[in-house]
Amino acid sequence: xxxxxxxxxxxxxxxxxxxxxxxxxxxxxxxxxxxxxxxxxxxxxxxxxxxxxxxxxxxxxxxxxxxxxxxxxxxxxxxxxxxxxxxxxxxxxxxxxxxxxxxxxxxxxxxxxxxxxxxxxxxxxxxxxxx
Amino acid sequence: xxxxxxxxxxxxxxxxxxxxxxxxxxxxxxxxxxxxxxxxxxxxxxxxxxxxxxxxxxxxxxxxxxxxxxxxxxxxxxxxxxxxxxxxxxxxxxxxxxxxxxxxxxxxxxxxxxxxxxxxxxxxxxxxxxxxxxxxxxxxxxxxxxxxxxxxxxxxxxxxxxxxxxxxxxxxxxxxxxxxxxxxxxxxxxxxxxxxxxxxxxxxxxxxxxxxxxxxxxxxxxxxxxxxxxxxxxxxxxxxxxxxxxxxxxxxxxxxxxxxxxxxxxxxxxxxxxxxxxxxxxxxxxxxxxxxxxxxxxxxxxxxxxxxxxxxxxxxxxxxxxxxxxxxxxxxxxxxxxxxxxxxxxxxxxxxxxxxxxxxxxxxxxxxxxxxxxxxxxxxxxxxxxxxxxxxxxxxxxxxxxxxxxxxxxxxxxxxxxxxxxxxxxxxxxxxxxxxxxxxxxxxxxxxxxxxxxxxxxxxxxxxxxxxxxxxxxxxxxxxxxxxxxxxxxxxxxxxxxxxxxxxxxxxxxxxxxxxxxxxxxxxxxxxxxxxxxxxxxxxxxxxxxxxxxxxxxxxxxxxxxxxxxxxxxxxxxxxxxxxxxxxxxxxxxxxxxxxxxxxxxxxxxxxxxxxxxxxxxxxxxxxxxxxxxxxxxxxxxxxxxxxxxxxxxxxxxxxxxxxxxxxxxxxxxxxxxxxxxxxxxxxxxxxxxxxxxxxxxxxxxxxxxxxxxxxxxxxxxxxxxxxxxxxxxxxxxxxxxxxxxxxxxxxxxxxxxxxxxxxxxxxx
Numbered sequence: 072x073x074x075x076x077x078x079x080x081x082x083x084x085x086x087x088x089x090x091x092x093x094x095x096x097x098x099x100x101x102x103x104x105x106x107x108x109x110x111x112x113x114x115x116x117x118x119x120x121x122x123x124x125x126x127x128x129x130x131x132x133x134x135x136x137x138x139x140x141x142x143x144x145x146x147x148x149x150x151x152x153x154x155x156x157x158x159x160x161x162x163x164x165x166x167x168x169x170x171x172x173x174x175x176x177x178x179x180x181x182x183x184x185x186x187x188x189x190x191x192x193x194x195x196x197x198x199x200x201x202x
Numbered sequence: 203x204x205x206x207x208x209x210x211x212x213x214x215x216x217x218x219x220x221x222x223x224x225x226x227x228x229x230x231x232x233x234x235x236x237x238x239x240x241x242x243x244x245x246x247x248x249x250x251x252x253x254x255x256x257x258x259x260x261x262x263x264x265x266x267x268x269x270x271x272x273x274x275x276x277x278x279x280x281x282x283x284x285x286x287x288x289x290x291x292x293x294x295x296x297x298x299x300x301x302x303x304x305x306x307x308x309x310x311x312x313x314x315x316x317x318x319x320x321x322x323x324x325x326x327x328x329x330x331x332x333x334x335x336x337x338x339x340x341x342x343x344x345x346x347x348x349x350x351x352x353x354x355x356x357x358x359x360x361x362x363x364x365x366x367x368x369x370x371x372x373x374x375x376x377x378x379x380x381x382x383x384x385x386x387x388x389x390x391x392x393x394x395x396x397x398x399x400x401x402x403x404x405x406x407x408x409x410x411x412x413x414x415x416x417x418x419x420x421x422x423x424x425x426x427x428x429x430x431x432x433x434x435x436x437x438x439x440x441x442x443x444x445x446x447x448x449x450x451x452x453x454x455x456x457x458x459x460x461x462x463x464x465x466x467x468x469x470x471x472x473x474x475x476x477x478x479x480x481x482x483x484x485x486x487x488x489x490x491x492x493x494x495x496x497x498x499x500x501x502x503x504x505x506x507x508x509x510x511x512x513x514x515x516x517x518x519x520x521x522x523x524x525x526x527x528x529x530x531x532x533x534x535x536x537x538x539x540x541x542x543x544x545x546x547x548x549x550x551x552x553x554x555x556x557x558x559x560x561x562x563x564x565x566x567x568x569x570x571x572x573x574x575x576x577x578x579x580x581x582x583x584x585x586x587x588x589x590x591x592x593x594x595x596x597x598x599x600x601x602x603x604x605x606x607x608x609x610x611x612x613x614x615x616x617x618x619x620x621x622x623x624x625x626x627x628x629x630x631x632x633x634x635x636x637x638x639x640x641x642x643x644x645x646x647x648x649x650x651x652x653x654x655x656x657x658x659x660x661x662x663x664x665x666x667x668x669x670x671x672x673x674x675x676x677x678x679x680x681x682x683x684x685x686x687x688x689x690x691x692x693x694x695x696x697x698x699x700x701x702x703x704x705x706x707x708x709x710x711x712x713x714x715x716x717x718x719x720x721x722x723x724x725x726x727x728x729x730x731x732x733x734x735x736x737x738x739x740x741x742x743x744x745x746x747x748x749x750x751x752x753x754x755x756x757x758x759x760x761x762x763x764x765x766x767x768x769x770x771x772x773x774x775x776x777x778x779x780x781x782x783x784x785x786x787x788x789x790x791x792x793x794x795x796x797x798x799x800x801x802x803x804x805x806x807x808x809x810x811x812x813x814x815x816x817x818x819x820x821x822x823x824x825x826x827x828x829x830x831x832x833x834x835x836x837x838x839x840x841x842x843x844x845x846x847x848x849x850x851x852x853x854x855x856x857x858x859x860x861x862x863x864x865x866x867x868x869x870x871x872x873x874x875x876x877x878x879x880x881x882x883x884x885x886x887x888x889x890x891x892x893x894x895x896x897x898x899x900x901x902x903x904x905x906x907x908x909x910x911x912x913x914x915x916x917x918x919x920x921x922x923x924x925x926x927x928x929x930x931x932x933x934x935x936x937x938x939x940x941x942x943x944x945x946x947x948x949x950x951x952x953x954x955x956x957x958x959x960x961x962x963x964x965x966x967x
Contacts, residue, residue, distance in 0.1 A: 101927035104847040106935060112855035119862065139958070142951045149944050158209065162271075164940045166925060173926055177936040180943075184936070187947040191954040192859060198961045199866050 082124040089117035097185050107181035111188025118193050127200050130193075138194035145186030152180040207244070208320055211237050215316040219309035228648065231299015234312040237319060238291035245276070245284060252281050253676040257393075259329060275329030275393060278676025283326035283457055285673070286532060290449045290539045290656065291319050297543050297652035298441035300645075301550065311351060315445070318344035322450050326457055331380045331390045334458075338376070338422070341451050342369045348446065349438040361434035364739065368431045369422050376418020376458075382411045392461065396683060399465045412472040415462065420475075423455030423509045426483040430736035432506055436498040440546030443498055448505050448538035453531065456512045460527070464683025467519045476517025477606075481613050483510030488617040491624035495720070497545040497555040500628040501538065504581070504621055508534045511617065514610070515599060521678070521686045522599035526592065528677045529690070532663070532670065533580065533592040536656040540577035541629055543653035544570055548632065551645050557627055558720045562637030569650040571633045576657035578629030580664070582622045582710070583703065586692055587664040590703075593618065595690075597699035615706055622710030623717065631719060667692060761877070767886060770893045777896050802843060810836035823868040831861035848931040 093113035100106030122130030134141060155176060156165040168175035214237060218230065225233065248258050257277035276284070295315065302308040321344055324337030343366070350362030384390045386405035387398045395402070402408070424432035435447050446452070459476065466472035487507030494500045508530070515527040547570055548563065549555045564571040580589035600611050663670050667690035675688040694700065757765045810833050817829035834857035841850035878886070917938055918930055927933040935943050 100929060100932040101936075102929055104851060104929060104931075106848065106929070106932040108935070109848065109851050109855060112852070112859060116855070116859065119859070139954070142954060146944075146947055146951055149940075149947060153940070153944060154209075157272075166937050168926065175926065177925070177927075177933075177940070180936045180940055181932075184943065184947055187950055191950045194954045195863060195957055196866075198958055199863055201961065201965070 078124050082120055086117045086121050089113055089120065093117060093185075097181060100181060101177070107184030108188055110181075111185040112192065114185065114189045115192035115196070118189070119196050122196060122200065127197055131197065134189075134193065136190075138190045138197065141190030142187050142194070143190075145183045145188075145190060148183030148186065149180050150183075152176045152183065207237075207241055208324065210240075211316055211320040215313045215320070218313040218316065221309070228299035228303050228646070230302070230308045230312045231296050231648075234299075234316055235292050235295040237316055238288035238295065241284065241323065242288045242292070245281065245288075248276070249281060252276055253278055253672045255676070255679070259393075261329070270332060271330060272333050273329035273391065274327045274333075276327050277680050278673070278678075279457070279460060279680040280326050282528065282531070282673050282677040283453070284323060286453075286535050287319065287322055287326070287450050289659075290445060290535060291315075293539065293652045293655050294441050294445040294543070296648055297444075297546070298439075300648035300652075301439065301441055301546060303646070307351075311348075311439070314344055314347045314351070315441075318348065318446065318451070322454070325454050329392055331384055331392060331395070334392070335373070335377055335380055338418075338454065339370070339373050341454060342366055342373060342422075345369070345435075345446055345451055348442045349435045351439055351442070352437070355437065358437040361431070361437045364743075365431040365435050367743070368428050368739070372418045372421025372428065375414045375421075379411050379414025379416075379418065382407050383415065386411065395462075396464045399683075402465055403469060408469065409471045412466055412469055413475075415458070416472065416475050419455035419458045420479060420513070421455075422458075423452050423513065424483075424506050425455075425479050425510060425513060426486055427735035427738075429483060429487070429506045430734070430739065433499055433502045434736070436496070436502050440498070440542060440549060443502070444539045444542035444546065447502065448542055449535040452505065452509055453512075453535070456509065456516070456527075456531065459513065459516050460524075460677075460681045463516060463519065463524075463681045467683075473517045473519060476513050477610070480510045480513030480515075480517055481610055483507065484514055484617050485510075485613045488620035488624070492620060492627055492717075495556050495558055497548065497557060497560075497628050497632075498542070500557070500624050501541055501545060504624050504628075505534075505538060507617060507621060508538075511596070511614070515596065516681075518599065518604055518610075520599070520602060520604070521682060522595070522602055524678045524681050524686060525674060525688050526595040526599040528674045528681070529588070529595050529670070530592040532674075533588040533660065536660040536663075537577045537580040537587075537589055540573065540653040540655075540657035540660070541581065541625075543656075544574045544577065544650075545628070547645060547649040547653070550649065557632060559638070560632035561635040561719075562633070564633040565637050567633075567645070567650070570653075573650055573654045573657050574629045574633060576661055577653065578625045580657070580660040581625040581629065582707070583618065584707065585664065586661065588660045588667070588670075589664070591664055591667055591690065591692060593703060594694060594697075594699050597702055598694070598697065601698060615702065618706045619710045619713065622707065623713055626710075626714050627720070635719065664692060763886065767889050770889050774889070774892045774896055777900070781899070803840070806836050806839050806843070820874070822873045823871045824865065826874075827861055827864045827868065831857055834861075846931075848929070 090113075093110045093116075095110075096105035096113060097107060097110030098105075100110065118130050118133055121133060131137075136144065153164045156167055157163050159167070161167075166175050166177050214234070218234070252258055255278075257275055257280075259273070259275050261271060261273040295312070298311070298315070299308075302311055305311070318341060321337050321340035325334055325341060328334035328337055346362045346366040349365055350359045352358045380390075383395065383402065386402045386407060387395045388401070389395060389398070402411075405411070421428040432447055432452065436443055438447070484507050487503045487505075487510060491500050491503035491507065494503060512527050512530060512534075515523040515530070545555060548560065548567065551567055552560065552563070554560065576587075580587035583589045583593035596614070600607065600614055604610070671688060671690045674690060675686070678686040678688055813829045813833040813836060817826045817833065820826040820829060834853060838850045838853040838857065841847075841853060914930070917934055920938075921927055921930045921933045925933045925937045927937070
């Protein structure tokens, strides 16, 4: 689905911005509106925009892993957060926090959600584009 | 500690397929064998205390109010099983390294084997009924993966599914029984349940509990009429048969019965099924075994028979019977594993497992013959092997007066004779006789060395039974729930048991001589009767599939909206009936306070309505999609108005993406055409309106029902102090209700996989 030069130039600016915004949304989710799902959807939109304006091979190369592997990584990370506390004798899914900076296992969980959503949406996008 | 092994094992299982290619040919076996070796080494130092009666306990509570938690409990009985499992695992893994050396999927194979081992160890060390159930089902699933390992073979897949359905169905019944038991006892912890025996026995649901739990145990241990999955499971690669289906997984049922024995040993609804079903299975399996053609089938039916014997002994339940069961467990595990492994070696070397064709193998496989001989002699029950010890102890147990003693004794004697013939046919006969023109190919040393180890242990423990005595003592004590005197010796004196034994061996020998060698090409197997359980199962399975096909076929050739109209109509009919039956409030519509609405809300409401109307009356997919998207944006605006920012943002993003995806797919579709006449349009509109009205009424009603304080109050209060976050929605998603989110992202992944598979299917055409 190649588009006009104007759209391509715009996408070259908008897409990275979208991606950065998505990471920012992920990061701020705990205290402000945002979070893994919203961030993931925005990140997937960035990839989606690139694939509409250029072709989907180029968009596929934007991702470090294939969409399916990205999903597996995401679910794996979140599952790991579930079992990690058990190694310290705590019930599963207990939040483990560092004192300063205030970082904790829910953040890793959220990042896992982010990857899963990005993987899923891009997988759907790419497969449906092929149809 | 135990959890550490689970985690380490899991890691190994996950990584194994990735690096299996880089290892030398038999490498994966050695790597996998590290796990059972590590467990054996780790349990040795604590064995002393455990065998003295101080179990090792490790608990990880999760939701104490629901008794949910992982708890591990290592006592004498568990230790016996752990050592049996790990020892056989060690031999089988090393063997399998050589057996699967030529396969590309060795990594995946060992991955499954390791997962199974962890699951099995979990079953026997579980301290809590729910943990036990989880691991129990895990063994069923991993067994499914292992039986169906040769994914290209339809026989493998069918047998695997059959095994899964039978054991899974039993497992479901067992779960019901476990829940009832937990309720009756007031706890899920196994050690406490054993102590509260009187409370449980007084409970009204006792018969239900025993029946349901026995269903689980009997299906897992392949007892009649659920036995048929085990011979089918022989489609699995031989290391799997040697490990799962002779020494470990099928013994899980025996473990459960043994573990709960202190609670139920005097309960008739527990002991009678065990005796009757166990005894019948024992006889049936033994009588069938000698007539099978396939080496593995002979061994499979023999296993079914011995499992029946174990259930019978546990049902009889007095001290000598329990002692006999424990010894038989070990003896059978050792000789059966050795025999299965030898059968696998024979299969690899000659290319066949047909006893009618195998002859004179002692020339082609000289090192294997003594191994098979050792194992067979133990199976027949000749001194000085442990099999003899097991048989003697069992006979002594059966000589103690019990109801139906004569019938049981006769059944046992027939079983022993039949198993002897079976053992001969499977273990010794292929090696004797003239060498036919099946050349043996040279085989790796591991393939005869590994069966030698369990067979050798069978000889060792027969000669030095005192070595096993503390273990058997501790295990029998746990099974009985009180101290049980156990003395093991090879020679018991000139007892009646000895004479019966001699008689059995003599009769067996005569039978072997009379029956001779099965002729090539001639069928000796007894054909299954029309009532055979396996036929019934297959027929029921087919019937279920046929019903499904017919039901789905009702929608064949019709537009998708037909199915939808059926669903909606049923929904409305059912829903309205329930509403009318349970409605206490005559008003269907709540009081609408018009002053509360402001201009924005009414405006957005009108916009949403307008968008919906456009969507319904649009004449092309694109317009309809865009209109629905507009409706979604309208809803998102409402969310904004009410302050649900996260919800609104998610709604907008999902809406945009869905419309985009939709357009991707349908932009090539033609414009809408009118396919139905006015009557049908009217009918469909009425159904749709009815459904919408019903849902609206339900939502209004739901608003008025309040069962307790909303949890959002607690969440709001705890959000900052305990979860360090000011965004309650996000904190709920990733912290308070993280388990739900984990489930949701798994569903996302499955949905994506589903779409991928569907499109892949379409592309193939």
